[in-house]
Amino acid sequence: PPGSNTLSPTDGILPIGWLEKHVHALPSALLVVTLIDLSQNAAEASATDVALGDTVDHLRGSLAAKRDTRIHLVCLVSHFNVSGEDVDGVNGAAYSAAAEGERVGYLRSKCRLTPGAVTVLRLPIDLDTKSVNVNVAVHSQSIVPLQRLHRTIREVSLQYYLTFARRIKRKLAALQ
Numbered sequence: 001p002p003g004s005n006t007l008s009p010t011d012g013i014l015p016i017g018w019l020e021k022h023v024h025a026l027p028s029a030l031l032v033v034t035l036i037d038l039s040q041n042a043a044e045a046s047a048t049d050v051a052l053g054d055t056v057d058h059l060r061g062s063l064a065a066k067r068d069t070r071i072h073l074v075c076l077v078s079h080f081n082v083s084g085e086d087v088d089g090v091n092g093a094a095y096s097a098a099a100e101g102e103r104v105g106y107l108r109s110k111c112r113l114t115p116g117a118v119t120v121l122r123l124p125i126d127l128d129t130k131s132v133n134v135n136v137a138v139h140s141q142s143i144v145p146l147q148r149l150h151r152t153i154r155e156v157s158l159q160y161y162l163t164f165a166r167r168i169k170r171k172l173a174a175l176q
Contacts (some may be wrong), residue, residue: 016161027161029153030063030071032056034107038099039079044050045103053110060112070156073113074149078123119149 034052037045056071063069077100100120108118121127126145 023159026067028157030059030069031074031153032059032071032111033074033076036075036077036100036103036107037079037102038077038096044152049103049110051105052107056111056113068160070116071111071113072153072156073107073118075107075118075120076123076127077120080123116152119145119152121145121149 006097032052032055034048040048049070056073059071079096104118104120
């Protein structure tokens with residue numbers, strides 16, 4: 001009846017302001033972007049990698065355990081030798097690819113991330129979107145990593161909200 005202070009069984013299923021809170025304040029995914037400079041010496045690279053690992057651990061610790069917010073690492077690789085010119089008698093592109101793979105693997109283990117939680121983008125070729133119309137499917141090799149990053153983050157966000165929807169359905173079913 002009007003004026004009654006009793007709650008119906010479905011009151012409180014979605015807390016007041018839940019949607020606004022999730023849209024504006026709580027992330028469904030965290031993107032951590034770092035620069036991997038292949039021209040850095042080993043000491044500089046190691047110091048950078050350790051600092052990144054500490055930052056990701058701090059972020060992970062600050063996230064509420066009940067919120068399954070995923071951390072995704074985006075590595076922007078600079079000084080990648082795509083010309084194929086020899087570096088110390090080794091093909092430059094092969095040398096760069098090996099150095100990149102080693103560094104990304106170390107970062108992934110330092111940050112305790114799965115391979116799917118890391119995206120590598122080579123500067124500037126993977127970020128050149130001047131000639132790309134985002135409304136048209138492009139089969140250019142240079143835009144594929146960026147599209148893959150977009151798809152991955154979209155799927156992670158979708159999974160985050162599906163998990164919450166399932167929790168709410170279970171809560172509603174338990175009340176009935």
